[in-house]
Amino acid sequence: MSTAAKADANPNAEESVRPVSLRRDVPALIIVAMTLLTFVAVLTHDPADPVPTSVWPISEFYTPDVSAYPINESVQNACGSLGALISAVALDALGIGVSLLIGAGGGIATALLVRGHMNAPVLRSLGGCVVLLGACTAASMTTIELAGMPVVGNGGYLGAMGSTFLLQHFHPVGSWILTLTTLAVGLLLTTDYMLVYAGKKVVVGSAKVSRRGIARAAGAMPVTLKRRRQPFSDLDSPILIDGEVPPVPEQRVDPPEPNIQIRGPLRPTEETGENAEEET
Structure with missing residues (x-):
């Protein structure tokens, strides 16, 4: 099978491949390096480290706060003097917000390196x-x-x-x-x-x-614990307030049943006899 045929057979394969671009990948790697440098510098920050302020243009607008005494003779930051300066400037400017700045840098670098773009x-x-x-x-x-x-x-x-x-x-x-x-x-x-x-x-x-x-717990319950709710009614057992005596049920006396006599139909001979008596 030729190369053109393979490309026609798998059109989605080329679309899924991340395009290569030095104009995008190089800044992404620089962002990764700066993010890691800031993270390590802030993580190993020591307030007693001597912060170099002779770096221009930082020396024009920033003066470190001396919050610890005595000052260390040497820089204890893992990234050296540059790390001490970065951590001091970032913490003084943003405080706890520097964590959001580090997270944003990591997210931007990941989006550029993995997806190739940022929406x-x-x-x-x-x-x-x-x-x-x-x-x-x-x-x-x-x-x-x-x-x-x-x-x-x-x-x-x-x-x-x-x-x-x-x-x-x-x-x-x-x-x-x-x-x-x-x-x-x-x-x-x-x-x-x-x-x-x-x-x-x-x-x-x-x-x-x-x-x-x-639903599973209800299905696992025994049958005796599955009580069905019944409608409430006070007809069978009336509600009693404290101090009341339950009423005594009265005995119902039914009237005597009347004696009913059922007479059978008359015979033809009896009917003629009665008619004759009536005529006389």
Whole structure:
């Protein structure tokens, strides 16, 4: 069989093969490397590490917060001085939101390497930014103190700005409502209603499983335990209130039955005799 015939016989085989593109694969590998570097740097972050601030342009707008004393003589971060700088900047800026940033980087790299493309990149990027803002704001408004978080709060400087703006203009209850609404809108933009469909399937599946379990349990019960519900009636046994005496049933006396005599039909001779007597 020729190559053209094989291609005609399997038209779907070529469509399923992922197209090769260096313009897409190289940025995807760079995103993977940056995501892994950030993950390891944040995981091994030590507040006492000396952070180099002589790197331009970071030195123009960032000054590390000294939250531990004394400072380590050498950098203990697994990624060295660069890892200490990355972890310090990421945690101070986003706080616990850096976990969302790492997850987003991993998701983008996976979509580019496995599927070869990313659906609606602009819409999903906008939704991811909204989710990040809502998560950092919510983390800053909580009173729980997490270890390793920056001095400004669990949400970093981004969460501190968002929470400060909301609490200055709204009541805490209203601030939480707006924050949760922002999170919901961002999730809908990012996942394209995927969470709604997944939640619906989970609820429907759990309902089916519970219904089957109840049916099996009812079938396994002995017959004596399967009581059928009977309609309630107070005709046979009236309801008694505390202090009442149950009524004594009266004996019913039926009247005597009358004596009924059944007379037979008259014979012809008797009928003629009676007629003659009447004529005389």
